[in-house]
Amino acid sequence: DADVTQTPRNRITKTGKRIMLECSQTKGHDRMYWYRQDPGLGLRLIYYSFDVKDINKGEISDGYSVSRQAQAKFSLSLESAIPNQTALYFCATSRGWNSPLHFGNGTRLTVT
């Protein structure tokens, strides 16, 4: 089983719909992140959380919100999806300050 699990793996939705992407981890890491990947742009940070009571905006948080329901769960919501939110979304975790990120398998989201 994957250490960082994202659901769903693929999602097609219509403009204006609310959707939620979910992430759960069994690594026991406190730090969790949501990234978005677009071709030619690398990965950009949407939100991150250092523990259950800590939520921080990343560089592209507009149009997104998150919820850290437990140490192991971090969900990303699009309140009203728009086509330019079509992208590959990754959840990641890390153990500490210098530790590398451990990524989930990604959710491919298409907004029509």
Add this chain to the structure above:
Amino acid sequence: ELKVEQNPLFLSMQEGKNYTIYCNYSTTSDRLYWYRQDPGKSLESLFVLLSNGAVKQEGRLMASLDTKARLSTLHITAAVHDLSATYFCAVKEETSGSRLTFGEGTQLTVNP
């Protein structure tokens, strides 16, 4: 704002050849990470470089960090087809907490 630039963005090389991927960044940092992404897959951590002059090697890949030049290199020795992937560098700005800024990625194709 931290900017991270990789070059080349696309690299096609023959098996057995050597090549270097460059990662330049714009502000002070002493933490740099390299990741690999296979097509349609997640990102996998390759190297963590935490100080000036750090050098890490794994198989045919060697990464180094020069914080004074704000430059990291990923050197490929005697390339094999299995190294075909997209390689990302990511830099942690000193004042940004746990935020990583990713380069655009270098898509490497190793031809037989």
